[in-house]
Amino acid sequence: MNNPNEHAIFLMHCSDQQGIVAAVSRFIDENQGNVISLDQHVDSATSRFFMRVSFEIAGFLVPKDQLADYFSTLVAKRYGITFELHFSSRTPRMALFVSKMSHCLYDILYRWQSGEWRVEIPMIISNHENLEKVARQFDIPYHFLPMNKENKAEVQAQQMALIEEYQCDFLVLARYMQIIPPDFIRKFPNRIINIHHSFLPAFVGAKPYHAAHDRGVKIIGATSHYVTEDLDAGPIIEQDVAKVSHKDDVADLIRKGKDLEKIVLSRAIRQHIKHKLIVFENKTVIFD
Amino acid sequence: MNNPNEHAIFLMHCSDQQGIVAAVSRFIDENQGNVISLDQHVDSATSRFFMRVSFEIAGFLVPKDQLADYFSTLVAKRYGITFELHFSSRTPRMALFVSKMSHCLYDILYRWQSGEWRVEIPMIISNHENLEKVARQFDIPYHFLPMNKENKAEVQAQQMALIEEYQCDFLVLARYMQIIPPDFIRKFPNRIINIHHSFLPAFVGAKPYHAAHDRGVKIIGATSHYVTEDLDAGPIIEQDVAKVSHKDDVADLIRKGKDLEKIVLSRAIRQHIKHKLIVFENKTVIFD
Amino acid sequence: MNNPNEHAIFLMHCSDQQGIVAAVSRFIDENQGNVISLDQHVDSATSRFFMRVSFEIAGFLVPKDQLADYFSTLVAKRYGITFELHFSSRTPRMALFVSKMSHCLYDILYRWQSGEWRVEIPMIISNHENLEKVARQFDIPYHFLPMNKENKAEVQAQQMALIEEYQCDFLVLARYMQIIPPDFIRKFPNRIINIHHSFLPAFVGAKPYHAAHDRGVKIIGATSHYVTEDLDAGPIIEQDVAKVSHKDDVADLIRKGKDLEKIVLSRAIRQHIKHKLIVFENKTVIFD
Amino acid sequence: MNNPNEHAIFLMHCSDQQGIVAAVSRFIDENQGNVISLDQHVDSATSRFFMRVSFEIAGFLVPKDQLADYFSTLVAKRYGITFELHFSSRTPRMALFVSKMSHCLYDILYRWQSGEWRVEIPMIISNHENLEKVARQFDIPYHFLPMNKENKAEVQAQQMALIEEYQCDFLVLARYMQIIPPDFIRKFPNRIINIHHSFLPAFVGAKPYHAAHDRGVKIIGATSHYVTEDLDAGPIIEQDVAKVSHKDDVADLIRKGKDLEKIVLSRAIRQHIKHKLIVFENKTVIFD
Known part of the structure; x- marks a missing residue:
């Protein structure tokens, strides 16, 4: 029964x-x-x-x-x-990738800890050391794997070994800032969630807040999407925006953007965890 | 067939x-x-x-x-x-009630004229004369029925006669500013759409923008709802809001609020016309 | 005195x-x-x-x-x-350019007629005939100047002659859909206001709602900007957005977008009329 | 010098x-x-x-x-x-009051830890034990002072003693859920920041999300304000809202509301810390 x-x-x-x-x-x-x-x-x-x-x-x-x-x-x-x-009895297992910034990381860990989400976070992978203290605050194993041009392939193999060892179902890039290799993407189709710090398709690529400031936009955004082999071009899961003005310099855009990024990423993760998404032809249908 | x-x-x-x-x-x-x-x-x-x-x-x-x-x-x-x-072949027929302000009226008439909505607007009723010129711009009969304490019952009877003569299915109060009598409400249950110029249930009743200014709110709103016998307490169909600041005086709130009111009322009318609403226990389920 | x-x-x-x-x-x-x-x-x-x-x-x-x-x-x-x-005693004079769509036109004319704005609208220019009836509703001269590849230069000369005859200070392109020639732009620097139906810089150029639908965005936008010689790249005055979902087809995006466009364009016009803008290095400072 | x-x-x-x-x-x-x-x-x-x-x-x-x-x-x-x-060289000192919920607490502590804010948080006071672990994560002294009808006055005296001992300039009630006594309010005029989980003045008092659900609103809100002797009636610093629908039950409103609450409270704290606020006649002027 x-x-x-x-x-x-x-x-x-x-x-x-x-x-x-x-x-x-x-x-x-x-x-x-x-x-x-x-x-x-x-x-x-x-x-x-x-x-x-x-x-x-x-x-x-x-x-x-x-x-x-x-x-x-x-x-x-x-x-x-x-x-x-x-x-519903199967709890999804998330591999969490971070770099230096903690805003998305705390937002995710707080939701996990408080029971808002039904998810396991068996480990965190980073190419920087500085968020290890956050992982320790929440008693989650932290794998610091510094990456450079020489050791890239080796580190990626270590990452994949960890994902398999911890039996992770999906990956979350919480401002990870590194390109994900194609074999990861093929292995986890529509299972790698990224947060991009712009209102895509505007400002693809690096330094979107600088680009937004240069263009003089009156609204900034954040976009969570599944990672595909085309940079910042995967199926969009969630977007949100905030008003800005001439008074906001780049540092203000970055600060205001962080509040968007963490909320947008967390909403996207929730849809994934609750199986509310279908991806078809690079677009999402979200039954919310 | x-x-x-x-x-x-x-x-x-x-x-x-x-x-x-x-x-x-x-x-x-x-x-x-x-x-x-x-x-x-x-x-x-x-x-x-x-x-x-x-x-x-x-x-x-x-x-x-x-x-x-x-x-x-x-x-x-x-x-x-x-x-x-x-x-879908049956086109709903709207009786349009207005007082002095034209912003909702124009928004409704533009949508009707441009074919955005599948609706008939056989006539407009008003207790003021000044919007007759707008009705004439769109070739819609305008019934100016001035109302005062003495002639109230008589005017309301005339209004009802017109609604019946023109075979209207539902009523829209486009900033009509008069209390609707209970027999209208009973005759058109969940068929009288009002726009209230506040974020209900805040600021029920008269002069909500003045009240909002007095309270020092940082956001104003507008609410479209079906009229029931309790003032401004009927099932909410649609709401929207706009940011304001200490720089906005009451006249600014009124001006900014008008843009909300017309959009919110028009969205609510659309849901009604397209039969996307179920009302149950003073709340709406909207299949949008 | x-x-x-x-x-x-x-x-x-x-x-x-x-x-x-x-x-x-x-x-x-x-x-x-x-x-x-x-x-x-x-x-x-x-x-x-x-x-x-x-x-x-x-x-x-x-x-x-x-x-x-x-x-x-x-x-x-x-x-x-x-x-x-x-x-403040000098009332600005607006030359209004339209093509086939009436939503921005009505929004502008209603504000002018109701006295919300202190502005003169001495005439409307269009390359299509169908909005002449709207101009007639408001008793504003309508100049229908059909344009094709052959007569382009001639028609543009007629347009400029009309602008001078009516002594217009600034131009508003209310979904005019035609490229403005460089000599107009040089003659009216930071005085030609356009509404683009996307959240710029995303979806520059033609058919932005189709492009937005193809990309699967979750938010659409509208942008009002001063026209410069670079297409859709002039100083941004005002932007706003609306949430959309997989349920919205292109026709829905167009319909929802119209509500954004008219409000965003009208807000930009207001800032211009009230002299609240400074343009510097392709960006606006807005003292609102 | x-x-x-x-x-x-x-x-x-x-x-x-x-x-x-x-x-x-x-x-x-x-x-x-x-x-x-x-x-x-x-x-x-x-x-x-x-x-x-x-x-x-x-x-x-x-x-x-x-x-x-x-x-x-x-x-x-x-x-x-x-x-x-x-x-600018004087760093404000915040006394942080919490009850059982951690969402605002984490949001505040993350901003403090990451250096987003220039503020000291010398201690946390709570009437519940369960957030002590969060305080310990961030190495901040946590004073668990359980309160009941009998010991109320005594506990409030202990709280005041702690505030003085730690030389706090202002108080933040991060979903503290207890009434603040008048002598605190008089001692810290416009220096006690509260977050109320509704769009004030709608749904004053307890269980605002339940009340919002009963009323069938289409938008929920959160309001940060200075505490005065009138419940939830002090000067509003910041408000924000989120769309909801008939699909959201009370638990959904609470969940969505938490994201509003933490962002709204943190924005209000920032304005206070940066000395961007003037309070006059129960309203705020915010120079942002």
């Missing part, structure tokens, strides 16, 4: 066609599942159908370990559905 | 129970309807289930004029569902 | 140095001017000093028509100040 | 009259001070003049310890100016 209180979450997409919602909801209903939430979206430009459905599986007739198989056979194959299945 | 391109829209709610989505979507699917959008929400505090579903009825097996009956018999009665049924 | 109730407004900038505020305020004080508002700003990166000061000149000892001379001789030359002088 | 790099900051207000800016700026200029920033505001409703001016005092002719006297004699008395004088 399945765990009482446990939920199953399907994230699915396929080309739009008649009867999908009926088929999925009948599959759940006939097997004694109780729908908690069901959100669907049809993208009118591409005629793509997206759905997130969560349901209680305490008394579900299909055993948990066969649920993906049954759904695949009875529903997904028939409609050409691509799907992911998650269970 | 039903009109090609026509959609049916169900708005429904009932106590939450297993199988509702499956039952509704099966009803649509088995009768050859094609779901365009389906949104559902379960209010966790009250265990109330809400759903909006729209579907193409070109080839629907149940004739349009029997759709409500069939749905009632086959689905709604079984689950205790309260529902409304709308058809 | 000067007009009672009249104000003089100085906008000035120079390299930062000790004693400027004292010198300017003493000049006003000693000649019996009463300061209404004084705002100054020092840009820390460039050490540039900016100031806007307005004062009542009813009893001012220096006659109005000699004020610029006296200020120049007694203060400006000494500190190397570049300044503009405006008087 | 005065400290190089040191600034003096005057905050002043008086009834509006001709020549004040000239008098103050001349006082600074003639004594070899270099103005860094000067902001003034005249409240049109009350004809009250407000000004903040900061200037370098390295080579100032008046010694630092006589600056207040000289200014008083030469300027303030003549114009009836009420003023405060601050020096």
Whole structure:
């Protein structure tokens, strides 16, 4: 028998066609599942159908370990559905990458510590030493792996070994400021979350606050996205902005931007952890 | 046969129970309807289930004029569902009430004229003469009905006669500034849309910008809501806010507030016209 | 004697140095001017000093028509100040350029008609016919000058002749959608206000809402700026944004964007009309 | 001789009259001070003049310890100016009060630790034990003083003794959730900063998120204000808001509200620390 209180979450997409919602909801209903939430979206430009459905599986007739198989056979194959299945009892494991700045790090650790998020943070990786004291404050292993041109490949191999050792599901770059190698990206597709300190696609690349100040913008932003092989061009998860004025120098933009960055990154992490996202053709559908 | 391109829209709610989505979507699917959008929400505090579903009825097996009956018999009665049924071919008819200020009036008339909204505005009613020229700009009949303590009941009877003559479905108070009598409210439950020039429930009643200035708030707001018998206490449809500072005197708040009021009122009207709202226990569920 | 109730407004900038505020305020004080508002700003990166000061000149000892001379001789030359002088009794005259869309046009005309702005709008120029009816609603001359590759230079000459005939001080491009020729820009430096339908510098050029939709942004924006010879790269006056989601198709972005565009453009026009702006090195200082 | 790099900051207000800016700026200029920033505001409703001016005092002719006297004699008395004088070399000392929730506490401690703020936090006082671990993370003394009806007066005396012992200048209530006694308020007028978890004046008092949910608002807020003897009615320093929907239950409002609360409180603290505020007749003038 399945765990009482446990939920199953399907994230699915396929080309739009008649009867999908009926088929999925009948599959759940006939097997004694109780729908908690069901959100669907049809993208009118591409005629793509997206759905997130969560349901209680305490008394579900299909055993948990066969649920993906049954759904695949009875529903997904028939409609050409691509799907992911998650269970609420499985706690996601985050590998946290940082450099020198602590604002996002504290925001993440506070949420984890206070129980706001259901997540494990088994370790922190950094190319700088100075945030080790923060990791120690929260009793999380901190791996200081200084990187330079010579040792890059070696350090990246160490990083990957740590991710595997700690069995991390996804990576969060909390102002990590280093390029992620393609093999990481291929290994963790739509599982590496970055925060970029601009309102993308404006100010791609380095020093966006300096660029924003030079351009004289009246609003700054922050963007959280999944990392892809194109720099700062992956699927956007969350963005937010703040008003600025001629009175704000670059240091003010950096200071105000930090408040945006930490909130935007934390919101994106939450959507990922709660399985509220579908990525399709470099865009996100967020069932919030 | 039903009109090609026509959609049916169900708005429904009932106590939450297993199988509702499956039952509704099966009803649509088995009768050859094609779901365009389906949104559902379960209010966790009250265990109330809400759903909006729209579907193409070109080839629907149940004739349009029997759709409500069939749905009632086959689905709604079984689950205790309260529902409304709308058809996209039916254009809603708005009775527009104004006093002296033109900002909301122009915003509404521009949207109507440019085709942004699918709505009829057969007439405008006012207790002041000065906006007649705006009505004339747009060739809409303007009924100037000056009101005072003595003639109040008589004028209200004239207003109601006009609403009936023009076959209006719903009323919009575009800064009308007069109390609506209870019999209007009972006749048009959740069909009278007001804009209040504050962030409700702060600053109920008259002169909210003066009150906001006195209190020294750093943000002002506007609230669009359905009118109920309790002043400024009806179900909130839409709210928005703007930052202000000590530099803003009352006249500045009024000026900045007008930009909020017109946008907030127009957004609320759009939700009403597009049948995106369910009202339950003095709150709105908005499927946007 | 000067007009009672009249104000003089100085906008000035120079390299930062000790004693400027004292010198300017003493000049006003000693000649019996009463300061209404004084705002100054020092840009820390460039050490540039900016100031806007307005004062009542009813009893001012220096006659109005000699004020610029006296200020120049007694203060400006000494500190190397570049300044503009405006008087509140002079009403600015706006040449309004439109194409097919009416949302900005109505927003501007409503503000003018209701007296929210102190401005003259002597005429409207368009390369399309369809907004002539709007101009007629407000009794403003409408000059329909269709433009094509062949007649471009000729039409632009006609436009300039109209601007001169109507003695316009500044130009507003209310979604005009045509490139402004360099001689217009040189003739009206920092006096041509455009609204661009994106959050600049993202999505420069044509079809920004399509580009925003393709990129999957979660926020759209609008930017009002002075026109310079570089496309969409002039000094930014005002920006604002709105949240969007995967549910919004391009048509939704366009619709939501219109509400931003009209408000952002109108705010920028207001700053210009009220002489609250200084442009320096392609950026604006806004004393709001 | 005065400290190089040191600034003096005057905050002043008086009834509006001709020549004040000239008098103050001349006082600074003639004594070899270099103005860094000067902001003034005249409240049109009350004809009250407000000004903040900061200037370098390295080579100032008046010694630092006589600056207040000289200014008083030469300027303030003549114009009836009420003023405060601050020096940039003096680091303000904050007494931090908390209860059970850590979100504001972490946000404050991170800013202090990272050097974002120039402030001392010599100790934390709480009526609960559970945040002691946070204090220990940052090596700040934590005084756990459990309070009940019987020991209230005694505990408040202990609190005051600690504030005096640690020489605190101002108090921050970081979701402290206890009523502050009138003698504290009188001893620290406009020096006790609170965060209230609503958009004041809506939802004064306990459980504002529950009240917001009951009312069905579409936007929630947070308000930071100075504590006065009227509950939640003191001068507002900073407010911000976030959109919510019918999908958000009370727990969601609380979660989203926490992000508002911490940012709003931290912004208010910054204004206080940087001496950017004047309080007059229960409102704030903020020179930001």
